[in-house]
Amino acid sequence: MARNRLIMAPGPTNIPDEYMEELALEFPHHRTQEFAVLLANLENNLKKIIKLANGEVVIFTSSGSGAMESTVANFFVTGDTVLVIDIGFFGQRYKAMCETFGLHVIHLPYPPGETYQLEDVRAALAAHPEIKAVYVTHHETSTGVLNDLQALGELIKPLDDTLLITDSISGLVIHPFDMDAWGIDAVAGGSQKGFLVPPGLSFVGLSQKALGKIARATTPRFYWDYRQMIELAKKGQTPSTPAINLMKAMLRSSNDLLAQGLESVWQHHYQLRQYLESKMLAMGYTLGVTDEAIRGNVIVPINLQPGMDSLAICRELESEHGIITIYGLGEKMHSMLRIGVIGPLNATDIDQFSDALAKVTKKLYNY
Template identity: 40%
Template sequence: MSKLLMTPGPTNIPTEVQNILGQDMIHHRFDDFHKIMENLNEKLKKIFFTQNDVYTMTCSGTGVMETAVVNLFSKGEKVAIVNVGNFGKRFVQICKVYGLNVIELEYNWGETYNINDIKKVISENNDLKGIFVTHSETSTGVLNNIKAIGELTKNSDILLIVDVISGMIVNEFRFDEWNVDCAVAGSQKGFLLPPGIAFVSISDKAKKALYKSDLPKFYFDLKVTIKYYNEKKETPWTPAIPIIRAAEVACDLLLKEGIENIQIKHTKLRKYVEDEVQKLGFKLFVKNPEARGNTLVTVYREDNLDLTKLRDYIDNEYNITIAGGQGKYNGKILRFGCLGLLTIQDFNNLFKKIKKYIEENN
């Protein structure tokens, strides 16, 4: 039996995509690969809802997070970072490593940001160069309102940089309409792909900053990436060829179903999971319904049930993997991923097993 991944990434991969991953290798400096790259870019633009090119890089999501930092800013420049969990904190860590002047807007895990805090930062800092925010905070299940921040930055020189690594596909995201300046995404979440490649798109406003940045970069130099794509439809460094080929097929599947239709389906799935887990005695970690995203449902309990033992039992006995907490919530929460091919039937099957475990161990 194959392992069923009910986590917020990586996800199980459709057969059509698996078949491409197993094909014979091609070379990345020849026309067949060039055509794949060009076709993939056009499909990604539809998924990002942008007229800008979407560049494919061989790295993890953290790699494109670092790409956004080192390409759009210079040492000592002031940026604000919305931190509502583990991955908002990661932006803080990256920016500090590269010597940026960081204003950290930190919130309790399970909460979204306060728009008035962002308005205050903008009004009090005329030298603010950028705002970083996570779309879907994978460590908590919070979905941040990106559009509202874009309304604040659209007529300014402030860049809006968004991590949509786990938010893309299953939650609404519109690059152009929401006035986003840089968005970074990863293959292993909503894209139905294995880990290994990531995507980045930048606005015209961000491109101006690109050529002013003085932060060190080599592998992650977007100027080189853009040059290679524009001139050759290639990547500057050896890419993950099988995953890029599979990405073209995965995008076909997503676009055929329709991005809006996928979001409707996953909204229904997420709400169903929320209702059913509460029947099992779990509490929802994200209290504000407006801040709950479709990527995952995060829960906790008020009794003494050992959640780590529950996860291990479900994984070892049934080959079903669910995610636990990160950081200070390790062992204290469960994170049920709602990405990819998962269905209500899959969750019904899981919840029967969890109910049996709770009855026998609580």
């Protein structure tokens, strides 16, 4: 299939032809043994990718936000206290979800482009021993910042009654992730970022510590209920009819990722990100994340020059050059571009993007 467009967005990404073609092939009916094998193989691959030796993976037919909601709906009693580390749009989404489910939220917000401070978390945990979970976004897609999860894990692992829960929808596959070693209790992932398949599937990895908290939960959940999913998955079944053809595509992509080796995927994205950064800096833009140490490899956020409008630039890039890139989220909507570097991209694509951006800003702003 010829590629008509170059997608440099935080995801969905450009998708390799073979995964798109997989979607058009016959798929097993969900009440057959063939489906049971598909489900088990996909669960096993996901466990390998998140490095979970001793726990469970549940797979949802939903956007990634559904997987996030499930990590709010399955562990708590109404009124429980949780700590939400918030470095942007998706941190705020966790806060909103927790409040929706009647949890008492201790909120630790940080300005866009910054990461959390470990001392603040330590202090909050000391002041509030009743905290039942700490929520943190791994890679914050609204700002491009990668939070350090390992340090949080070391802090929280010894606390028997506190879970460490993360949304790594855009982080997984692109960055190292080690659920067991880092002491992550629940991680939400999605199909449409590093896995390079279309949106529509999400999943959650659950540690033994997390599994031990499910029985105490009283918040209402049916579709997101881990209990029924885990019980039925053992028999190769799902509670309702899942997005089977997306599961097939994700099985294939996860097979390929594991065969290729995740280290090479991380390295590839790191190099792409650095190359794009160097081009944007040379064109006179500043980066949205000033500290190199906390920059993720999913997007390169750049601050536009005064007077430029990201929405106008995105429209022109799409209509005149067939390139999809995305404007800022929140207060930086108009002043920021979030240029995705994930998916099957290479240096030539980044050159193409940079040339097109130069033409667009020349045309619109004589820059």
